[in-house]
Amino acid sequence: MKYSFASHVEWIMSSPSDNISSNPQQGSFISLADEWPTSDIFPLTSMHTAATDVLLSLPQALQYGNIEGYMPLREWLQLEWKQHKQLDLDINQILITRGSEHAMDLLVRVYVDKGDAVLVENPTSPSSLQILRMQGATIIPVEGDQEGLLAQQLVELIEKHHPKLLFVTPNFTNPTGVLWSLERRKQVLELCRAYQVFIVEDDSYGDLYFEESKENEPFSRRYPSLSALDDHGKGGQVLYVGSFSKTVAPGLSTGFAAGPSKLIEVMGAAKQWVDRQSCNLNQRLLYQMLTSTTFDWHEHITLLRREYSTRLRLMTELLKRPAWRKAKYNLPSGGMFLWVQLPEGLRSELLLKCSISKGTSFCVGTECYADKNMGFDVIRLNFTHPRRDELLLGMHLLSEAVNEFTARS
């Protein structure tokens, strides 16, 4: 029969790196395109101990769970955030999801009608764009600099489009890696409050900062989340989303949304009907591990930070090669990505084709822009998933590919 898809499907199907991203482990192919963490530091043994504890004593772990998520895990987050993130939330402000994307998707599904305007950073993550396209939102990009979103442009666009939502990632924005300044955080929050624009703050990368704390002032004090600035999470202006996929393991499919209890309630109701629960077993495994004596959460994150910092340094070492002479980038101080402006005249799609033929890939910039006519000359490189040796080889192949174009001109 002839299939008659919904009107937004055209957008969804137009993602060029789809097939590359989904098969990064095929043979010797090295993907620098993904949003994956390293597999080398997964806490396999601790997870196995947790699985033994949970599966041999708790049949409930295999039953449906609560819609809102496993209560002890929500309480763990509540305490962790209170102690380390300047967030002081009630338990009914916390909803367990399958990840940060699932959290954003749920919010968009209950908050956005087709045609509603939503502001995003320009550029922004491919998944934010697709989540908004799936719901038929009108996406309005806002420019930023190395300090965060440009306040003046934000005001102009708010006054022009009357958006319902603003999507931001103040800690190591995907793809640019920008870390917003404290001043800019406060400014954006105040503007959104004044104009009644609700903020969705993705903090998926917030634990992955590379700089060690100075004079005992922890990262989250120097760079408080918008949610923390919003009366420690009680101001009602921000939905804070994130996940354990980048810090513990994506295979657990466990993340969270935290915000105004009314919003969390509605998101929970929607969640109940469209997928009933996030994985109950995994939430219990995760909680069991987080609270066991064989695993130290903060030590684990510190280990990840050091490894990723090293991998980024390796990557930038290779960018010193002649092939990249005319490329530009800002060195991020955390996160998972390096955003590189290609030498003038070099188009990312052509470079990608050539790179794939050599055995490596990256994310083309166009995927990160709402406007499909932008981003032809930028690429996003992931430095967390490839092992150090793979990273070196991948960057070597990519440099070869760049050389083939730049040597000609």
Place this chain on the structure above:
Amino acid sequence: MKYSFASHVEWIMSSPSDNISSNPQQGSFISLADEWPTSDIFPLTSMHTAATDVLLSLPQALQYGNIEGYMPLREWLQLEWKQHKQLDLDINQILITRGSEHAMDLLVRVYVDKGDAVLVENPTSPSSLQILRMQGATIIPVEGDQEGLLAQQLVELIEKHHPKLLFVTPNFTNPTGVLWSLERRKQVLELCRAYQVFIVEDDSYGDLYFEESKENEPFSRRYPSLSALDDHGKGGQVLYVGSFSKTVAPGLSTGFAAGPSKLIEVMGAAKQWVDRQSCNLNQRLLYQMLTSTTFDWHEHITLLRREYSTRLRLMTELLKRPAWRKAKYNLPSGGMFLWVQLPEGLRSELLLKCSISKGTSFCVGTECYADKNMGFDVIRLNFTHPRRDELLLGMHLLSEAVNEFTARS
């Protein structure tokens, strides 16, 4: 700030049994309202062995998985369906999801625009209705009898509304427990083919038949799925959805969609962006268990069937009490629910209030109708989740509640 929800949120929030369903294990409360399997027959030991095998040898199990699902699990389904379900599918026709609801939700999100007409059985499952409401579909209910949907009415409604989709559950419809006759299955499939209405077939309960096979003719030959009748799954007219939640364990959050490869491809693309993957770890655990020597899938299902058949018999024994003298029901030959027409004049909402005060609950009929003015005098009882003793006590309390009303009149 003032929150401005999407227009369909009102519908989503209007589910009365929400709070009851999500807390069925609180204290001594006995819920007959849920769609839960028994916790008594979860394969905990086999699952633990599988967890040991997977976690101690496969770091990939904790990484992101393929969008389409874990390939060996898809191959397991392919073979199982070929051998036991008269389905002969290509591997790219099979997509792993988080469950049957997730599969239906994905299809609806890529196929239905706001206002598009979708046919459902009347009554139908509360979650089908909510999934369609979330997408803003115009829901058109079609009446049925003990053989399945009424073909004549189906034709009339198709000609009047030009629907895009028909949602059906031929094996033990939720809530009525009806098992469609072979003749009706063929008739509905032919009509939908003639009018180009795509069918979504939920087979979540198809393995839970109580009658043992007669003269070596297995259940799936006597009652082939619409998908099997549609050229063994290759006719392109049907999306076949189901899950392991009712047969192995809901805590695994693993289900599937199978259908035309074009449709599966688009659903996969949507899945990639809104939640990237279904739980990778769980798919591997499940596969490991299904193929291990410590677990026999068909024996396990047989065990479930026998237990559920016994529990249904217990439930109907209690319905022979005087309180229920004027109640009516058809005895289902499988599934998880008994659909009971209350004695005349007794309204399910009032009965529910009284039942809750006594310590038990059920699903009110109104939740199963697209038209909110229907179903006031019917209730859905679940006989799979409460243990035998709980079932007896729950039915006893419920009978008391009925008595309080009927004794008066």
